[in-house]
Amino acid sequence: MKPLSKTQRIVAISSVVFAFLLFLVLRPAPLPVDAGAASYGPLEVSLEEEGVTRVIDRFTVSAPVNGKVRRSELVEGDSVNAGMTVAAILPPDQNAREYRESAALAGSATASVTEAFARQREVSVRLAQARLKAGRYERLHREGAVSKESSELAAEAASVLEKEARAASAAVEAARMQASAAAARIDTGIASKAVEARSPVDGKVLRILEKNERFVPAGTPLVEIGNPGLLEVVIDVLSSDAVRIRPGNRVVVEDWGGGGALVGAVRRIEPAAFTKISALGIEEKRVNIIAMLDRPEPRLGDNFRIQARIVTSQASRVLRVPVSALFRGEGGWELFVIENGRARARKVKIGMRGADMAEVLGGLRAGERVVTHPPNELQEGMRVAVQGK
Incomplete structure (x- = not known):
């Protein structure tokens, strides 16, 4: 094979370089x-x-009797104590039919008290069991028998039941208040006196639903407390x-x-x-x-x-x-x-x-x-x- 001349070698090398440069120019960019x-x-x-x-624990205090609710002196945010008067209703004279209705309402309120007591006893039993379980799991956790998460869940369950127990106690007190108000309705001697609606728990006034004086039927929500x-x-x-x-x-x-x-x-x-x-x-x-x-x-x-x-x-x-x-x-x-x-x-x-x-x-x-x-x-x-x- 005849060797390439100097000119041919230069042309060949130039072609390769040109082709490489053309490839670099024309190839897609990343x-x-x-x-x-x-x-x-x-x-x-x-x-x-x-x-x-x-x-x-939100409690709604309702009108225990038909009558004219007096203008409230409370404002939202006021602190109240259990048993404190939060509304006063001046009831009209009762006729025979209203008396029978009042007696039925009093019976229902008494049943509510019994139910609230039963709920309180049930929660108390569950709370005692939860406390025992929490104590047992804490001891087992210290011994390495159960995980920290299991111990914390048992303690949290006991804490939740403690709050439920407090709520159940407050519900009992609220039922008692409602029963007392219902019993007052069937007392014919109280017709001329204002019936007081009292707070069942310590707390604050969240909302006053009836701010002005007007006639309301029994059961009308008056104040929310919590x-x-x-x-x-x-x-x-x-x-x-x-x-x-x-x-x-x-x-x-x-x-x-x-x-x-x-x-x-x-x-x-x-x-x-x-x-x-x-x-x-x-x-x-x-x-x-x-x-x-x-x-x-x-x-x-x-x-x-x-x-x-x-x-x-x-x-x-x-x-x-x-x-x-x-x-x-x-x-x-x-x-x-x-x-x-x-x-x-x-x-x-x-x-x-x-x-x-x-x-x-x-x-x-x-x-x-x-x-x-x-x-x-x-x-x-x-x-x-x-x-x-």
């Missing part, structure tokens, strides 16, 4: 993408919904979300107007759903979740708006990946892994999904970089460049 990495760390799954605060220091949080969630919530789940109250977050726990899930119209005009089935704060917040009052986050599941150390990296493929969840500057589609198995991170059960290793918010034009094998790198 697609700019955002990236994250798979890593080990804590993960929690939660629901975020709006809620309101509510006084736990203790604003004993609040619960009511959060309504979709019924499909409610089935994932359990008593004892942690609740974080945010956006309540003060600094920092307030922590509590789910106390109970109401058994019945209700219909609510969403902002988009769609009928939704909602369920009330009742939670208790670990520490009372004195700046919160009755019916205050809050934003609540209910933690349904959590883990202290799992392999996580940003949720924004995931997308649905034909066979399930997929993502793009960055390998040698190229995007490679890979199927992954996902466990818990939080707001920002998801648990990876298989298909990915810690430290591998993934494309977050993958653009529509990204395809398998395309060259990518991480933005901001």
Whole structure:
């Protein structure tokens, strides 16, 4: 073979260089993408919904008799003591029919007292059992026989029953007051005297429902009384979300107007759903979740708006990946892994999904970089460049 001349060699080398430069100019530029990495760390799954605060033990004082209610001298926020007069009603003279009705009402009120006593005894028995269980679990926890969480749940159950016991005692006192007022109705000698409606508990006036003097029938609500220091949080969630919530789940109250977050726990899930119209005009089935704060917040009052986050599941150390990296493929969840500057589609198995991170059960290793918010034009094998790198 005849060797190339000097001119031919120069032309050949120039052609190769030109072709290489042309390739560099014409080849597609790397697609700019955002990236994250798979890593080990804590993960929690939660629901975020709006809620309101509510006084736990709210008592409505009603008119015990037909008559003219006198103008109230109380204002919302006033403190009252058990047995204190909160309203006065001047009853009209009774006829025979009204007397029989009053007697029937008195009998019903007496039955309510009996029922309240039975409820109080039932709660007292449950409280005694819960206290014994809490003490036993605390002792077993010190011995290492049960977990700290089991001991804390037993103590929390006893604490909840203590509040129920106080509420039951207040209910007994309220029933007694109603029975006394009902008995007063059948006393013909009291017709010319004002019948006093008294507060069944110590607390504060939440609302005055009848501020001006007027005639009211028996049973008309007059005053609402409660203790604003004993609040619960009511959060309504979709019924499909409610089935994932359990008593004892942690609740974080945010956006309540003060600094920092307030922590509590789910106390109970109401058994019945209700219909609510969403902002988009769609009928939704909602369920009330009742939670208790670990520490009372004195700046919160009755019916205050809050934003609540209910933690349904959590883990202290799992392999996580940003949720924004995931997308649905034909066979399930997929993502793009960055390998040698190229995007490679890979199927992954996902466990818990939080707001920002998801648990990876298989298909990915810690430290591998993934494309977050993958653009529509990204395809398998395309060259990518991480933005901001």
